[in-house]
Amino acid sequence: MFSRFPHLQPTLAGIAQDIGRAYWTLIKIMLPATIAVKLLDSLGFTQWLGVALGPVMELLGLPSELGLVWAVTMLTNIYTGMAAFYTLSVGQEYTVAQISILGLLMLVAHSLVIEGAVAKATGVRWRLTLAVRIGSGLILAVLFSQIFSHFGLLQQPAQLMWQPQVSEPGWLGWGLAQLKLLAWIFVILSSLVVMMRILRWLGVERVLQQLLSPLMRCLTIGKEASNITIIGMLLGLSYGAGLLINEVRSGHISKRDTLLVVCFLGLCHSLIEDTLLILLLGADLSTILWGRVIFAIALITAMGRIWLKSRHCPDPLPNPDS
Template sequence: MESFQDKLKTGLTSGMNKGWSGFIWMLKILIPISFFTVLLDYSGWINRIYFLLEPAMNLLNLPPMAALPLIVGMLTGIYGGIAAMIMLPFSTEQMTLMAIFLLISHNLIQEGIIQGKSGMNPIKATVFRLTASVVTVIIVAQFFHPEPAASTGAGASFSNAKPLIIMLKTWGIETAYLSVKIFVIILSLMMLLGIMKSFNLIQRIVSALNPLLRIFGLDRSVGILWLTASVFGLAYGAAVIVEEVKEGHLTNEELTKLHLSIGINHSLVEDPSLFLSLGISPFWLWIPRIITAILAVHLMGLWQRIKPRKKSFELIQESVK
């Protein structure tokens, strides 16, 4: 019988190997995509495509200038979206609607590729998130009566006005810091997961999560993966998912529902907290997104059950003909 020390060593070794593998995989995505995105923002090209989203702002009950923070946030991330929001005269209700949109649909290029590399078509993942953002904001907007924002230059540039070399230095420092953060978190998660597997603790934790997973429409097999992405973020969750997918533990249906859920509802601690400083109610930062994720996964589950029956019905009709 394997001793406690042997189990601990086995778990740590397995976790370290998978953690390093997941970290390298993440860097291959993070570095080129973040570099491309920062160059895009620096070039000012983001501001030139502003007019493309302007008509959609009426649908979202937002003023035309809200398109700029949304574009920046969708192409960069929460920080970029907030940086643009605070530079323009929006009301609290307007910022609330933008916050809900960006909490679901931010950093779409990078996170879309991350989801694509970890088991879901990146285009489908991005379309799901954008659709969820639009529908959620439209519904929440019915509870508000946003006042029109003061007139301002909607096409104002938020790209970095510093010389290119300084911008690249800033990007390098920020990327290095983020890489260290990712390394520590992924390695810790993988080591913890390895130890839990070695001591057969996974099933106990998943069993405790069962009631919550059922509410979210997810299978118990994705419990740890869902919890990782929900708490730490999509990037960290995807790195763990990749290692699980390699072991063949998940079906395509389970993986699709998992990605749909965490695409809408990830980083439940850090991301919403960033908007609290803008005076936005915690209720709107957490509850609508959770409800959207629950409904979306249950609808997907319903579609997955209907689809085989539909195919069978079509085959019967063809055979009759």
């Protein structure tokens, strides 16, 4: 077969190499972070953080016990946060406005340990990741809390449309779930690498860059990051950043663009899956989707233009390999 298509073997070898490099990079980042999260939860850190966030929830017009939901979501993921919400919501009634505000917090600031570690591999510091995502989540929540309260919007009872499956307790069940997740990440990441090669070969990559050029210009991000941005927006930060790491280390994307892309994807990623998940809790679609997207575009545009106006425009990122 390879003798009939002499160019096929090096192409496949290159694809396999890209997949292996990207996946191994993610494994080295995600595995220690995942274990650290499990240990923190076992030591009661999640419960403590939930109590600490209680007063913040009350300032946003939410019951204090929902602080646990956001704490779980920040340390683990949206699915686990939803399970915690379901446990707390038994016998309780929340308005659509309250669920939408909680949904914004969960969508913007979740999986911070794992996704923060992935962002760190691109060169974006932990403190910037946490400041942008937690700060933005709180700003959005305060903004919409004031809007809903002032105009009396979305005060009808929310309809919970999802009941999670009870996961197997203990380290064994948790370990099996993580192995299944890592297997799915390999499948999806491999598909993305192959898809990007095919799009580049067919010339579709150039078309996508042209279609996304207005958004990229608004964000002051180079067109080289267009495909990775759209992948991260639709599928998630880990997949987008996983591909971004290779591009950064190969020198295809500038460090400035890397920082802007990672910050943008931190606020606005997995628009399909994550949005649908929060909708199942009874949130308002316009709030959790368009509110998040518009805010992310406005914030990253402002950040990008501040750097462009800087006289010397210093490199905002350290070497990601350091």
